[in-house]
Amino acid sequence: MKLVTPGRLALLGLVLFAIVFGAYVLPSNEYIFLPDPAHPVTPLVRVPGGHEPAKGGIYFVDVVVRKATMLERIFGGLHKGADLYPASAVDPPGVNDAQRQAIDLQDMRQSQQVAAAVALKAAGRKVVLTPIGAQIADVVAGEPAVGKLEPDDVIVAIDGRRVRTPADVYGDMSVHKPGDVVRFTIRREAHTLVERIKTVADPQAAKHAIVGVIVTQALDIHLPTKITIDAGGVGGPSAGLAFALDVYQQLGHDVVRGHKIAVTGEIFADGSVGPIGGVKQKTYGARDAGVDAFLVPAGDNAAEARKYAGGLRIIPVKSFQQALRALATAFPNA
Secondary structure: OOOOOHHHHHHHHHHHHHHHHHHHHOEEEEEEEEEOOOEEOHHHEEOOOOOOOOOOEEEEOOEEEEEEEHHHHHHOOOOOOOEEEEHHHOOOOOOOHHHHHHHHHHHHHHHHHHHHHHHHHHOOOOOEEEEEEEEEEEEOOOOOOOOOOOOOOEEEEEOOEEOOOHHHHHHHHOOOOOOOEEEEEEEEOOEEEEEEEEOEEEOOEEEEEEOOEEEEEEEEEEOOOOOEEOOOOOOOOOOHHHHHHHHHHHOOOOOOOOOEEEEOOEEOOOOEEEOOOOHHHHHHHHHHOOOOEEEEEOOHHHHHHHHOOOOOOEEEEOEHHHHHHHHHHHOOOO
């Protein structure tokens, strides 16, 4: 009696192939972060009368973020510089994958406008910044705002009272006690919504009522010159500093001095530079593009970038002006 026959072997082979193929293509419940070679910024930016550098340029770095396959989740380490993260570390609380991608695109659009404003102000042009509300930077997991408010929502009124600054939010919330229901009027893209949220006690001060959001200043930005930036489908705010430096370069200032400079960092209206995620993958991306230096937000971001630099020059910066000074010092004779 034959226990193993050609037919059974063929069937076993098909089963094994189906298992391996399924593991290769089926998504898991985790995300994988992958490096992407740095991209030149200049082709994406249009400044009226802009001057492109004859040699070198500013490069932005991004991260490919997608659902990991089952094979990637099981074995990991299948890609150089890759990392796996649970969905809770990628999607903000109360936000699904599609909503997170929409938020990332909104962050990119906003970073482009802020970058243009910072560059134009540095070049001596008049930029008008008007406070228009309190923008939600983050929603705290487990707090009442989860599922009702989202990052990038702009609070324009609380209990019917106009909100123009984060200070207005703190002032309006100070009159409430834990357990009160507060009415938030928010602007989400082109829509105006009203959310009623029951407050809880602040863990740091039990008498204070909170809903669990972190807010920053929302601004209406009026530029004296129309500047167009098109990053395609790339999302997130981390290319802000790169865009600002490229706009400044095109306005006639020699920023790169003939070198290829990769840049990452969120840019704010006052010119300060904030930390970003995916530093490991972005450092690999900068290396793969063969740039001469990599500008990174100072602090933990710069420390992490140095771990994976592999000889690449890492330049930590805290502001747009410091970035300009750092590049001038790094390449003084170029």
